[in-house]
Amino acid sequence: MRTSTGARVGQYAALLAYLVFLAFPFLWLISTAFKPPQELASLHPTWIPENPTLDNFRQAFDEQPLLRAAFNSLLAALGAAVIAVVIATPMAYVMARHRGRLGRAATGWVVVSQAFPFVLLIIPLFLVLKHLRLINSVAGLVMVYVVWSLPFALWMLAGYVRAVPAELEEAAAVDGAGRLRVLVSVTAPLLAPGIVATALFAFITAWNEFFFALVLLKTPEKQTLPVILTHFIGAEGVADLGPLAAAAFLATLPSLVVFALIQRRITGGMLAGAVKS
Amino acid sequence: MPTRTRITTLLVSLSLLLAGCSGGGDGADDGRITLRFQSLAWQEESVTANKELVREWNATHPDVRVEYVQGSWDSVHDQLLTSFEGGEAPDIIHDASDDLADFAYGGYLADLTDLLPGRLKSDIPRRSWETVTFGDGVYGVPFLQEPRVLIANADLLDKSGVRVPTPGRPWSWAEFRQVTKRLSGDGTYGVAWPLKEPVSATLNLSLSTGGKLFHRGADGKVTVRFEEGDRVVPRTIHDQVNTDHSASSTTLGSGGSDTLPGFFAGKYAMVPLGFSYRQQIEQQAPEGFDWRVLPAPAGAEGLTQGVSPQTLSIAEDSPHKKEAAAFVDFLLQPDNMVRLALGDWMLPTGTEALKDPALHTAEHGWATGTALAGHLRPAPAQSVRGYPEWKDKVATPALQEYYSGAIGMAELRKRLVEDGNLVLARYQR
Numbered sequence: 001m002r003t004s005t006g007a008r009v010g011q012y013a014a015l016l017a018y019l020v021f022l023a024f025p026f027l028w029l030i031s032t033a034f035k036p037p038q039e040l041a042s043l044h045p046t047w048i049p050e051n052p053t054l055d056n057f058r059q060a061f062d063e064q065p066l067l068r069a070a071f072n073s074l075l076a077a078l079g080a081a082v083i084a085v086v087i088a089t090p091m092a093y094v095m096a097r098h099r100g101r102l103g104r105a106a107t108g109w110v111v112v113s114q115a116f117p118f119v120l121l122i123i124p125l126f127l128v129l130k131h132l133r134l135i136n137s138v139a140g141l142v143m144v145y146v147v148w149s150l151p152f153a154l155w156m157l158a159g160y161v162r163a164v165p166a167e168l169e170e171a172a173a174v175d176g177a178g179r180l181r182v183l184v185s186v187t188a189p190l191l192a193p194g195i196v197a198t199a200l201f202a203f204i205t206a207w208n209e210f211f212f213a214l215v216l217l218k219t220p221e222k223q224t225l226p227v228i229l230t231h232f233i234g235a236e237g238v239a240d241l242g243p244l245a246a247a248a249f250l251a252t253l254p255s256l257v258v259f260a261l262i263q264r265r266i267t268g269g270m271l272a273g274a275v276k277s
Numbered sequence: 278m279p280t281r282t283r284i285t286t287l288l289v290s291l292s293l294l295l296a297g298c299s300g301g302g303d304g305a306d307d308g309r310i311t312l313r314f315q316s317l318a319w320q321e322e323s324v325t326a327n328k329e330l331v332r333e334w335n336a337t338h339p340d341v342r343v344e345y346v347q348g349s350w351d352s353v354h355d356q357l358l359t360s361f362e363g364g365e366a367p368d369i370i371h372d373a374s375d376d377l378a379d380f381a382y383g384g385y386l387a388d389l390t391d392l393l394p395g396r397l398k399s400d401i402p403r404r405s406w407e408t409v410t411f412g413d414g415v416y417g418v419p420f421l422q423e424p425r426v427l428i429a430n431a432d433l434l435d436k437s438g439v440r441v442p443t444p445g446r447p448w449s450w451a452e453f454r455q456v457t458k459r460l461s462g463d464g465t466y467g468v469a470w471p472l473k474e475p476v477s478a479t480l481n482l483s484l485s486t487g488g489k490l491f492h493r494g495a496d497g498k499v500t501v502r503f504e505e506g507d508r509v510v511p512r513t514i515h516d517q518v519n520t521d522h523s524a525s526s527t528t529l530g531s532g533g534s535d536t537l538p539g540f541f542a543g544k545y546a547m548v549p550l551g552f553s554y555r556q557q558i559e560q561q562a563p564e565g566f567d568w569r570v571l572p573a574p575a576g577a578e579g580l581t582q583g584v585s586p587q588t589l590s591i592a593e594d595s596p597h598k599k600e601a602a603a604f605v606d607f608l609l610q611p612d613n614m615v616r617l618a619l620g621d622w623m624l625p626t627g628t629e630a631l632k633d634p635a636l637h638t639a640e641h642g643w644a645t646g647t648a649l650a651g652h653l654r655p656a657p658a659q660s661v662r663g664y665p666e667w668k669d670k671v672a673t674p675a676l677q678e679y680y681s682g683a684i685g686m687a688e689l690r691k692r693l694v695e696d697g698n699l700v701l702a703r704y705q706r
Contacts, residue, residue: 041538043541122359127362135365214349219344230351231347233350240319
């Protein structure tokens with residue numbers, strides 16, 4: 001089916017508008033991070049700082065342990081992503097391939113678990129972690145993040161498993177491959193993009209999470225980036241805008257880089273899967 | 278390497294990595310006491326002052342080490358509540374008096390009555406202690422406070438020829454209204470009221486006109502009454518916005534910081550702000566911009582206004598309350614209180630600290646603010662149970678609608694009193 005030139009132009013215009021809409025906050029954040037205080041309080045703000053400065057970055061690093069916090073965030077996010085995927089992959093496979101009462105119950109649990117508000121869970125979780133002596137540790141935080149992201153990860157991965165035709169596994173079995181060989185050589189490569197997408201979801205969820213980190217981590221050496229960012233905000237919501245923007249910009253970079261590196265794998269993998277089916 | 282071996286290696290590595298980042302408890306078991314002090318200082322100078330004081334304490338008290346923990350105003354209530362419930366609260370807690378009631382009544386904070394030294398008790402005025410007294414106990418030490426002041430564009434003020442008010446001879450509310458009319462015109466408003474939080478601003482300023490709003494009966498129950506003293510401030514703001522057009526209507530929903538660009542651009546001649554906003558103004562004002570600090574208008578009760586001071590409390594669960602109280606006493610020695618006040622651009626509550634010459638200079642309006650210290654009283658809502666709900670569900674929408682001109686004074690009164698008393702009654706059965 002051929003698309004008319006007008007429709008194509010409309011599509012690109014809509015896409016461009018959407019990109020501008022998405023990019024605006026981030027570009028404004030970058031602009032703010034390089035502005036001196038006088039420009040931040042200007043009635044006619046400009047996109048490009050008139051007197052660009054690195055003072056906001058200097059102040060942000062002087063005042064708060066940003067590198068340490070970034071390391072903690074990375075540790076928590078990577079840990080949560082890897083463990084969530086390791087646990088969710090076989091579970092999702094079972095849910096997708098053996099669709100009985102148990103599978104339906106599991107799916108129901110996934111939906112229901114998403115409805116629980118953070119505030120309802122935080123005190124019981126806190127007490128459990130305290131009993132396990134995991135308060136104020138990144139390990140405890142990773143546990144929470146895994147539990148928190150597991151239902152959605154399961155749901156996501158089960159969809160990817162269902163998209164892999166069972167006939168391929170049957171064909172491999174007919175050719176003499178054992179169960180494990182089928183899973184490793186046939187199913188896993190086709191699932192790769194789904195696993196990557198799920199890991200990315202778990203990573204970004206953990207990277208951005210604030211409330212659990214705020215409550216579970218007590219000492220400055222353990223705190224993650226979202227918690228450290230709030231230290232630039234004072235009473236009545238007054239913010240130290242320049243250093244806050246500088247720190248927020250730096251906090252955004254890792255997840256952008258991870259996404260940029262991985263997104264080609266996701267689309268590539270999806271296309272590969274499409275061809276095979 | 279076979280796949281199974283690779284997976285096993287990966288899992289073992291991950292376990293080791295996580296084991297490596299597990300917490301190791303609250304410090305060494307060498308007989309030394311470690312206290313955790315959670316500070317909400319956030320401005321560069323203030324954080325520096327707090328950390329320096331902690332360092333000085335640690336240098337002179339080898340047996341009682343204080344660990345500085347950075348908290349955040351933005352999330353302190355939820356974070357403290359969870360910490361209290363889990364028995365993991367910091368020993369020394371920085372907060373504001375209007376946030377303490379639930380914690381005090383909930384038994385989470387230590388009663389400081391017998392823990393504080395006489396020096397500190399007598400140094401801070403009774404009116405400040407009232408802000409942290411709940412029932413029969415004292416649950417915090419009020420140490421920093423800020424009056425609401427008028428920050429004025431000095432050039433516009435001088436050009437208009439109006440009488441410049443001083444703490445000794447402030448404007449009355451009627452005179453203030455006349456002045457803002459004179460300062461308006463040529464694209465300039467006489468005043469920009471940042472009323473994102475209209476309730477605390479209105480209630481606290483209304484103390485100057487004798488407005489109490491909350492009245493406690495002989496049975497201890499609180500009711501809302503909206504009398505003449507309560508009407509002066511809201512009426513003035515309403516008339517400036519809707520009748521005189523000497524106040525900008527667009528800033529009614531703004532926070533204090535949001536008004537600064539317009540203020541620097543000469544769009545507003547005056548902005549009523551908390552005293553600590555001077556730090557932002559000093560930092561952000563364009564070169565050559567001349568600003569001045571003026572006292573808020575006065576009424577039948579003079580310059581009186583309500584405040585909720587910043588406080589230091591001790592957790593009830595702390596096993597080292599005496600040592601924590603000693604640290605609080607050290608932190609609030611007059612010289613140290615001055616350092617904290619200068620760092621936060623606020624006023625100390627201590628009478629000795631208030632005598633410090635650094636707080637009496639004309640520069641940045643310090644002297645004007647210090648002259649107001651004796652007029653500061655506990656915010657009217659401090660001890661009213663149910664106030665947060667009354668504020669969010671009744672007073673905030675009612676005042677916002679009144680200031681924008683959508684409803685009149687009669688409707689405002691009806692909502693604050695009738696709807697308000699229904700809310701408060703539920704908390705006093």
